[in-house]
Amino acid sequence: xxxxxxxxxxxxxxxxxxxxxxxxxxxxxxxxxxxxxxxxxxxxxxxxxxxxxxxxxxxxxxxxxxxxxxxxxxxxxxxxxxxxxxxxxxxxxxxxxxxxxxxxxxxxxxxxxxxxxxxxxxxxxxxxxxxxxxxxxxxxxxxxxxxxxxxxxxxxxxxxxxxxxxxxxxxxxxxxxxxxxxxxxxxxxxxxxxxxxxxxxxxxxxxxxxxxxxxxxxxxxxxxxxxxxxxxxxxxxxxxxxxxxxxxxxxxxxxxxxxxxxxxxxxxxxxxxxxxxxxxxxxxxxxxxxxxxxxxxxxxxxxxxxxxxxxxxxxxxxxxxxxxxxxxxxxxxxxxxxxxxxxxxxxxxxxxxxxxxxxxxxxxxxxxxxxxxxxxxxxxxxxxxxxxxxxxxxxxxxxxxxxxxxxxxxxxxxxxxxxxxxxxxxxxxxxxxxxxxxxxxxxxxxxxxxxxxxxxxxxxxxxxxxxxxxx
Numbered sequence: 001x002x003x004x005x006x007x008x009x010x011x012x013x014x015x016x017x018x019x020x021x022x023x024x025x026x027x028x029x030x031x032x033x034x035x036x037x038x039x040x041x042x043x044x045x046x047x048x049x050x051x052x053x054x055x056x057x058x059x060x061x062x063x064x065x066x067x068x069x070x071x072x073x074x075x076x077x078x079x080x081x082x083x084x085x086x087x088x089x090x091x092x093x094x095x096x097x098x099x100x101x102x103x104x105x106x107x108x109x110x111x112x113x114x115x116x117x118x119x120x121x122x123x124x125x126x127x128x129x130x131x132x133x134x135x136x137x138x139x140x141x142x143x144x145x146x147x148x149x150x151x152x153x154x155x156x157x158x159x160x161x162x163x164x165x166x167x168x169x170x171x172x173x174x175x176x177x178x179x180x181x182x183x184x185x186x187x188x189x190x191x192x193x194x195x196x197x198x199x200x201x202x203x204x205x206x207x208x209x210x211x212x213x214x215x216x217x218x219x220x221x222x223x224x225x226x227x228x229x230x231x232x233x234x235x236x237x238x239x240x241x242x243x244x245x246x247x248x249x250x251x252x253x254x255x256x257x258x259x260x261x262x263x264x265x266x267x268x269x270x271x272x273x274x275x276x277x278x279x280x281x282x283x284x285x286x287x288x289x290x291x292x293x294x295x296x297x298x299x300x301x302x303x304x305x306x307x308x309x310x311x312x313x314x315x316x317x318x319x320x321x322x323x324x325x326x327x328x329x330x331x332x333x334x335x336x337x338x339x340x341x342x343x344x345x346x347x348x349x350x351x352x353x354x355x356x357x358x359x360x361x362x363x364x365x366x367x368x369x370x371x372x373x374x375x376x377x378x379x380x381x382x383x384x385x386x387x388x389x390x391x392x393x394x395x396x397x398x399x400x401x402x403x404x405x406x407x408x409x410x411x412x413x414x415x416x417x418x419x420x421x422x423x424x425x426x427x428x429x430x431x432x433x434x435x436x437x438x439x440x441x442x443x444x445x446x447x448x449x450x451x452x453x454x455x456x457x458x459x460x461x462x463x464x465x466x467x468x469x470x471x
Contacts, residue, residue: 006044057104080127094121103331134204151179153436154234156452183261216404237437247356256393289393299340317349
């Protein structure tokens with residue numbers, strides 16, 4: 001198994017970024033891949049652990065030590081087969097997943113984990129370069145399944161069910177497939193050709209996509225439950241967390257997911273329609289929320305030509321120096337700096353916005369205060385900051401209830417998500433299943449892929465009495 005002493009002989013080396021001055025001029029990906037030799041060297045660092053904790057960190061259960069060894073040995077084809085056996089879209093996770101697998105790698109005890117994400121991306125890209133061959137089922141079951149939503153959960157579920165021989169129809173309210181992979185993730189993090197290629201592969205496997213169809217609004221959900229043998233709800237968690245403070249009604253204050261999809265549509269030459277353009281060009285921008293969505297707002301604002309970008313986070317600043325108490329599973333508590341943060345944004349932590357103020361109905365200032373450890377304003381810490389554009393990137397609370405979910409009268413959990421267990425994925429409505437963020441709440445793309453695959457397993461078993469689909 002691999003080069004047993006590789007981790008002792010080879011230092012961790014990861015992909016580099018193109019210089020800031022160059023990359024902010026465009027919306028293309030700017031990560032510079034390692035050479036084949038460098039990638040194989042990094043794979044050689046895998047320790048062949050008796051208990052590979054990276055499995056614990058990876059939601060889709062990637063067989064990481066196995067394909068690390070295959071890459072080290074130069075068997076890229078077998079590595080790709082192994083990787084695709086657990087992950088439908090490794091080229092996506094190899095670009096945008098925060099890599100909890102690396103956090104749980106044994107070598108992360110010294111903060112030098114194997115570059116799992118980079119190796120995964122290289123395996124996927126090499127396989128795709130050779131051509132994505134459709135996996136057409138040997139026989140058709142005669143069963144029809146509707147999947148509502150074409151994000152990573154819906155696409156993974158649909159692909160697995162099509163490969164099991166079912167007639168799968170995906171309903172998407174937007175003009176193209178991908179969900180947040182297409183409309184939420186900026187192109188400079190992941191170009192949309194990656195999504196397009198998978199859609200073409202799925203179509204070749206028999207999946208039918210219906211675009212511009214908003215189930216529960218312009219297509220009655222009862223029509224799906226009447227015409228299909230099973231229905232999968234994979235519409236995501238799209239209800240954004242708001243900031244209901246004085247001045248919220250002022251113009252220039254927008255949700256991140258009103259801002260980001262617009263730019264993605266511009267890059268994809270997709271018409272914006274009648275919506276009001278939201279642009280950071282020539283503006284002082286404040287992004288409220290320190291997660292990935294906030295980071296995406298920063299990078300997009302800088303590329304649009306913002307005068308300045310400030311990022312506020314309600315949580316206190318995580319430790320910047322290495323702290324061995326912050327290895328797995330306390331990894332989320334570590335300071336993270338994204339490529340967008342490095343492009344010129346100012347970050348500030350433990351900040352609460354008390355109110356907005358403006359002129360002639362347009363936002364002009366944020367009135368803020370420092371927060372204590374109970375998230376209460378510290379007396380005397382008040383300050384103001386100018387802003388022409390405020391982007392709210394504070395996460396999502398639950399799926400949108402109006403429309404499809406209310407019509408179905410499906411049971412919800414205490415958090416407002418669709419209630420469905422993690423074994424059968426069946427909701428309170430007969431033959432209606434749920435997966436992804438719509439079921440578990442806002443989460444990672446890698447969790448969505450896992451949920452889609454597991455839901456497909458459950459649906460196939462429900463329809464056929466047994467299944468050979470992996471969970």
